[in-house]
Amino acid sequence: MTRPPASLTSHTVLPIGGTRAVLEASTAAETGDAALAVVLETSGSTYVRAGALALFDEHGGQTGWLSGGCLEPEIAQRAQQAMQARRTEWMEIDTRSDEDLLSGSAVGCRGRLRLALVPLPALPSWPAMVAAWRDGAGTLVMHVHADGRIEARIGSIEGTWQLDAATPPWTDASSRWPLSIAPMPSILVLGAGPETPVLLPMLRALGAHVTLVERRPRWRMHAAFADASLDETPTQALAASTRRHDAALVMHHHFELDREALAALAQAPIGFVGLLGPVRRRDDLFRVLTAAAREVLLPRLHSPIGLHLGGTGPEAIALSIAAQLQRHLHGVSA
Incomplete structure (x- = not known):
């Protein structure tokens, strides 16, 4: 399992929780x-x-x-x-x-x-x-x-x-x-940004397995907060994945990379796709996708991703995303 590097402050590293924590502890050598x-x-x-x-x-x-x-x-x-x-x-x-x-x-x-x-x-x-x-x-x-x-x-x-x-x-x-x-929830995060150091540990603290797909050197250090990280394109990552993902988040803060991720997710059987950013940006992204991609993405797209909890900044955004995923993974209707 990947651990955050020593250069990252310890208060950002939350312990793994939920059923996952209990089962993993039950097999740990030190137990x-x-x-x-x-x-x-x-x-x-x-x-x-x-x-x-x-x-x-x-x-x-x-x-x-x-x-x-x-x-x-x-x-x-x-x-x-x-x-x-x-x-x-x-x-x-x-x-x-x-x-x-x-x-x-x-x-x-x-x-x-x-x-x-x-x-x-x-x-x-x-x-x-x-x-x-x-x-x-x-x-x-x-x-x-x-x-x-x-x-x-x-x-x-x-x-x-x-x-x-x-x-x-x-x-x-x-x-x-x-x-x-039940199986451990699996979340695929396509792209890192300012929210990543808060969001990924929070998802793991809720008991989920988190995979980060990120190729940009500027954001690769945040891979330490995930269980697995892939320096690949979204298409490559989805094709190589052996794990069934319950949700995918598109969070590059980059228009072309988000378009690439959405195009790849249109071909993937993931029931929950979250897109970071305002409605206008989502509409602009949909205009450059094929009609077929738009048709299969729309019923499972959650955009803007996150519940309306109030607040601003990456920490508030991370909390709102984690809250929406928690609700979705536990079958709670809006």
Whole structure:
């Protein structure tokens, strides 16, 4: 993974977040012994939904959140038990009663979580599955069974593990929980500019994989903020890509380079195309594209890219773009 150079100030480098952060941490060499907290069921008002993940390691480290921080200490204790016993531990956290509003951790939420705490050393092929997920192989499907058996599959990689486990402590327990971990979002950024040092780390902090396509020497240094960078034309980059991109952003601040990028994207099956710049510039670009390119681009073009949040300057623009992509990637309608 590309890291920003030392010359770039550290406050611009945001940590990777989301499901991506949890899965990548679950295979990191420095993690050592760790347990994966898997949300099996939720009801009422909860911070997460079924399929959410968090990682707890033997040193007290944590990646990912299942609440606003109030429940994690209790979950961490149970995770330590799972690591030490090498068995799946079950956990129910129910804060739906009136008493929970004023006692204990005083969460203030009316919800229930049911969790499985799974010791990762008991899943020997787990790193290969995470690597496939990170490389864009698709959805990671898991089945957690009440008898301790866990099945997982992604692409052509499958795994079945039988772990020790007691009977889940709740009386209405299912015998099996099917869970799906959606593919990591992939965003293709065609062209760098003043927004790039803010936008790319922000997208990665939201859990996306970011590829930057940029040939101009002036802007090549910003490739350090991406997961991957290509010193190629948009046509070359799209032809060589083995990853399915969920969105593409055209951000060269250069008319001819943006025209070239739009022409290439007209031939690519990417459902969301964002174009930086005002409406008049978009219209001028469309006038120099072929009629066929205009026809296939128009239904998926978002221009000007970014939500109307207020503010000016590259930082405000980066935030507005990230907000629109977040809404799109999570299926929230305008």
